[in-house]
Amino acid sequence: MADLVVLDRRLIARGAERSSMMRFMLWLLPWVALLALGIYAAGLCFYYGLNQTHMDNRFAFGMWIYLDLGMIALGAGAFFTGFLVYLLKQEDLKPILNNAVVVGLICYSGAVAVLMVDVGQPLRAWFTFWHPNTHSMLTEVTFCITCYLGVLVLEYLPVLLRNRQLRKVPSFLIFEHQLHKLVPVLAGVGAFLSFFHQGSLGGLYGVLRGRPFAFRQGLAIWPSTFFLFILSAMAVGPSFLILVTATVETLTGRRLVAAGVFGRLAFISGILLSIYMAAKALDTLVWLNITSPAVGFSPWDFYAYKPFGSALLFLEILPLGLLPAFLLTLPWTNGKRGWVLCGAALACGGVLLNRFVLTVQTLALPTLPFDDYLQYVPSWQEVATFAAVIAYGVIFYSLSYRYLPLFGEAKGADKNVSVG
């Protein structure tokens, strides 16, 4: 135990204030427990098969796909901030960058992990690379996400190598230095890849002509949802970063980023959100009046099934769309931390709702005239498996925060250190 404490101390950056080893352990404990439970649940799915879930032939996708889509949307902050900093030269956002990379890495690796449990024959998943079907949105997703995950790892390395102990290895220092030169390139590549898979995730449902509730007309070879997803991801990425950072700040009781940063992020987020909302409104109108009727489905029937009334649609556009857009952009709210956080939260909620509607509601709705509306409640294995990903995220973030300079060296700051 004693030398463990010593090791812990050695790993923490000089001058950085961190809570005691014991407190840190206590903080991690529940998350580790959750992680263990989830790994057990996933094990059940691997051993007995997916009959451990409550998915079925009509609800072929369940909460896993929904939350994957959600996580990847929220994780978009990583590529987008990189894009802003390195390609659009928004240097003032640099302090948030490492943080963004970690968040992105967590979201993406977590999503991929869950996907591996979700498929029936994970051992054959690699066939996609060997016999890819270039027409499939899922192929696009698979390729881009795997590549981008690699990019994120590369982006994470320099942060990792700046750990106090690792710095001591000279070759690492050189390596890190080289990587650093590379980072702008990586950011570029990352941005490119992300644009695509965010889009193709939207396409995933937009192309389903057999599901008129999700099917959308195409621009070029992509359905409109392709672009809506890119927009929405870009819009909420920064918002989610704000939320994460703010949370960490409250937990650690430190100011981690300069006051201006939140405002900038919020403003960008808000602007994009309003553009997204405009686009979405337009898209919805087209769908209501042209796309859906054309294939013999009167769109309002989709909303005839409770609890998914048309209220859901307006909820997404007004209180979870336009409202946060205003809160994040308008000068008299943009300045105030409380309003910004509230706006960011609403924005994230809006996108999560959007992903929910597209995945879960689409499958619940009947297609054949004699089909019925379906209910689906995930099994504990599904919930636990996903909870494990959250736990993994928290643990990963905590460790990164404790031992790596996520926000540059956190100088001074008040001493009442809590967790982290």
Next chain:
Amino acid sequence: MKFSRRDWLVGSAGALAGLVLTPVPWKLLSDVSIWTQNFPWIPQPAHGPVETQFSACTLCDAGCGVRVRMAAKIPVGVAGASRHPLTRGALCPLAFAAHQLNWHPRRLREVRHKGRVASWTEAQAAFQKACGEGPIGIIDGRPGRAASSVYEAFARKQHGSYPPLLSAERQALEPYAEWSQVPVASLGYDLENARTIVSFGAPLLDGWGIPGRFTRLWSERAAGAADPGLRLIQIEPSLSRTAARAWRWIPIREGSEAPLAAGVGRVLLDERRVDSRGPMPPFTLEEAAAATGLAAEAIRDLALKMVENRPVVVITAEGNPAIAALNVLLGAVGAPGGIVLKRDDAPSPAPVEPVSGPLRAVLMDSTVPWEFAASSGAEVFRFAAWDGGGSSTGWLLPAPGFLEELTDVPTPPTSARETYALAQNLVAPSTEVRGAAQFLLQIDPTLPAVEKIIQARCEQIFRARQGTVYGERSIDVAKLDSVEHFEEQLRKGAVWMGDPPKHSKFRCELKEWPGANRVGRAANWVAGWDPPVLPALATKLYRESNLREPPAGRQG
């Protein structure tokens, strides 16, 4: 020189680089991918020469013609034999998975006594002992087979009893037999010539009688037509499969069939729609209406529909004189398109007179419905291929399963013509099984052997020189050169069907309108399905879809 840790790292790095230039990663990847596409634990079908055999289904008394696909001498598929003159290639859903029944988890594999495993010798000894001590009763689920005559002969010799056990369809014909003094085995429905069929709850499209026979008729002459050549009127409280497809569905109150029949009879007589001076039904039209929940006008309309498009025949699910009386009123008994004689009556041997006192033991043939309970007190020797469960009394003796023994298939109860076919033992039983007849023959070798009886029956049919054999081609018996040839045809899965009898007319009249008394068991999950178990694949029908109700009294 000494190796440092660093050297090891460099060396392994080189090794890794080297491996890429060897087959190791690539071949392993390829093999693993093949493995993941053909996991060794996935069941593998057996391979071997594929051939086709024809036979008869022995799972109920309909005896439909089946075409069995065999691979490596094991049945791997069952389909209908289109050569069969009555079923014409149609089968009930369960028959298509019948070839899997022999491996059913409930297949009876060893002799059991009071639930404990015993041996054939013990069973034999016990039965012989019983024979010495008192009269034996033999229950036969399907009279008229070669095995049946073995039972009868044994019962005679032992002064035991051999009471006839009649299927639901046969019991439905009982009243006419009673009123006309014609043996019930000689009666049948002439559906082929009927133009209106009025069913009082009989599942005509759901396994009634010979399942394929009526469905084929219906699909040719009725299905989908607004004014069909064959009108099917279904009288039933609930919208059954048959009701859903009938020309008219008439929903009535549960159990009000008899009053309705009486009401219809009233209308027909009052309005002189029938030229018979039959007895007046005890109900007025209004009473009938009140009982059935139909409007009086609706009942009248039904009565008129019945006589609008003749010949008409009324069919009931179980035996019920009060409804059967309608057929007499309509003149449908002994007339074409109604209830007809299926053969010129051959003098049948006097039935074994029933035993007065209690029976010492009862032997049950494997065709006896599992629900059937023997008279109390007697020691039970029940033959069965499958264990229906819940029976720990007496002896349970493993009988041959699907297509595991040679047996003959006599005329099914509802048929309008006599038929005869053989079911070959295409499959070698996996365990030591014995049929009841075989069991009796081992006890008393002087009894006639099943093979011999079958030959005799063939001889008899061949001598009569009438009827046709439906094999690869259909040949008139008169054109066959020898009885051996005839028998060979049957052994190859051909079916013999007799010509219509020369004088089919017979008189049938009523003294007074009979009271209602239902007899016989109502149609089961799939009517007529005798085994106590269902094929494993039946789960498709009642668990993996919402198509049917879960089996009643049948083990899935």
Next chain:
Amino acid sequence: MSVRYGMVIDLDRCTGCGTCMVACAAENNVPPAPARATARTGLTPMLVRKVSNRMEGAARREAFIPIACMQCGKDTPCVSVCPQQAVEVDKATGIVVQMPQRCLGCRYCMTACPYHARYFNWWDPAWPAGMEKSLNPGVAVRMRGVVEKCNMCPARLHSAQEKAAAAGKREIDPADYIPACAEACPTGAIQFGNLADRNDPVYSAAHSPDAFRFLARLGTEPKVYYQSREAWVKALAERDSEHATEAQHG
């Protein structure tokens, strides 16, 4: 001459006996349901569904609709979505082919199918001890975790082709290739044939005034047609036909 296999199913003839379902399962080595399986997790490449005009009492009408893969001929929804080419439209026959051994079990194709005619192997395939001896040697058993559907009894097509080749012929004898469901149907409600051949009975049946296809307006050109003379049954073809919508809300 190009072949386009298809079916015409006469709903007025379907008595809902379920023979096609059992025959299909036996032909294609579909395992029986494990204890926990339900109507929503079953394996029924051919599934007969019971529908009604949603009225009660004497006015109630019911019909039975056999649903198998509709073999969509245009923009086949399941083909374009599969990430690793486990689904294809066979050039020679027009059959939409699912290759379970290539499938990774992502189930994207199932969400894409408007007819819910694709099924996932939620359990390991299992038969009571010894019963695997009675499996059809012409069909490979699928493993757990893959999607399967009606491939129009390829084993029967194969033996027909083999027979033709042995006789030195190029074209198969149509009488040699009939899917299990069509062969088994006791009322002849399921007609199978070549829709590209004007002399084939299914061609005229598919073009009869009573013929229709479900959700035809999705534009996927299914090769499975239905026919009925009853208005309320025909009204089930499209979702927005007023009868259908009235049936939902009524």
Next chain:
Amino acid sequence: MRRNLFIFGFGMALAIFAGWTAFPRALYVRREQPLEFRHQTHSAKSGLAQCDSCHVLGNDGQFSGMPANDVCAGCHSEKVGTSAAEARLVDGYLKPAVATPWLVYSRQPANVWFSHAIHIRRAGLACKDCHGNLGESDQQRLYEQNRISGYSRDIWGHSMSRLGRAPGDGMTMSDCEDCHRRRHVEVGCLGCHQ
């Protein structure tokens, strides 16, 4: 630096050597055929010159594959000669009517459908086009089974590199595809899979 280079190269050479020699031995397990059978003995001595005198292609298109017992019994109803294998054949398999459990060199996975009728009658292929000169072999070939996939080594072919293979040496999916491509015969998945 040079030392590192040397060590690196050494490790590399070692791996390459092992990968090409030890690996194939480790990957396959050698298995004995139930009987010692020589094609040449049968073709030359017993005048069964043609493959189809034992491996029959029926008129319905069915291919017998490994000859059934009664085919062997045609000559071996009683022991011919005194070899142990002969005794095993007659007493062990023919008399008790037990099918000889041959290990089939060209056995394909369960999901593969291959029709001899189509390849012989329609495409006019000769047996040796796929099976090589198996028919003339005067030795019983060694049967090597892949530990992972469980299939015969003949499917991948004898050379690990799959270079310069004779016909019959290699029966993988890509081999089928190559031949089909060369002959411009296009088939979909259904063409070869079941």
